Amino acid sequence: MTGGERVELRVRRLHPDAVLPAYAHPGDAGLDLTTVEDLVIAPGDRVAAPTGLAVAVPDGWVGLVHPRSGLARRHGLTVANAPGTIDAGYRGEVQVLLVNLGGQAVSLRAGDRVAQLLLQRVGQADVVEVDELDPTLRGEGGFGSTGTGVRGTG
Numbered sequence: 001m002t003g004g005e006r007v008e009l010r011v012r013r014l015h016p017d018a019v020l021p022a023y024a025h026p027g028d029a030g031l032d033l034t035t036v037e038d039l040v041i042a043p044g045d046r047v048a049a050p051t052g053l054a055v056a057v058p059d060g061w062v063g064l065v066h067p068r069s070g071l072a073r074r075h076g077l078t079v080a081n082a083p084g085t086i087d088a089g090y091r092g093e094v095q096v097l098l099v100n101l102g103g104q105a106v107s108l109r110a111g112d113r114v115a116q117l118l119l120q121r122v123g124q125a126d127v128v129e130v131d132e133l134d135p136t137l138r139g140e141g142g143f144g145s146t147g148t149g150v151r152g153t154g
Contacts (some may be wrong), residue, residue: 007058007119014093015052017110021117030066030116033096039108041100046080048095049114057088057119064118065096071114076102079115086117 009031011020021031036052057063063086071077080099096115100106108114 005121007061009058009063009119010056012054012056013052014054015050018052019111021053021055030118032113033065033094033115033117034111035096035108035114036110038110039098041077041098041106041108043076043100043103043105046097046099049098049108051094051096051114053094054091055086055094055117056091057086059088060121061088061119062086062122063094064120065094066116066118068113068115071106075104075106076100077106083118084115 009021013020015036017036019034021033023031033051033053035049037050039047039049041047055063065079065082065084065086067078067082077098077100080097084097086094094117098114
């Protein structure tokens with residue numbers, strides 16, 4: 001990886017066939033995560049794909065588990081809780097919660113890349129209750145408040 005802040009990610013193998021997370025190319029944002037089991041995911045089904053790894057995300061950081069775009073495009077396979085969150089205090093096995101949104105079963109083999117792990121700095125909030133919030137231009141406008149993004153044809 002080039003550029004950006006460097007951080008040490010300590011990783012413990014829980015399974016002899018577990019593959020350490022790795023960047024596929026210099027400059028990639030995500031470390032590839034692989035499964036240690038053969039899996040078949042039927043359309044609409046969800047599975048927890050075990051990685052056989054535990055990680056120690058440093059304090060002040062979070063591990064975010066993102067889908068792999070190729071699996072999503074080709075098979076409709078994505079991370080069910082995208083992005084999955086690995087807190088700094090978690091030391092259990094990293095499992096990737098996959099869901100098949102496609103129309104056919106998807107087969108994965110042990111060693112297949114199933115997700116990407118991104119490390120990101122996080123802040124802690126000091127929650128302060130107030131009677132009113134500062135006004136903004138947007139105000140209370142919510143979903144779709146800036147338009148639909150769909151243009152009509154006539």
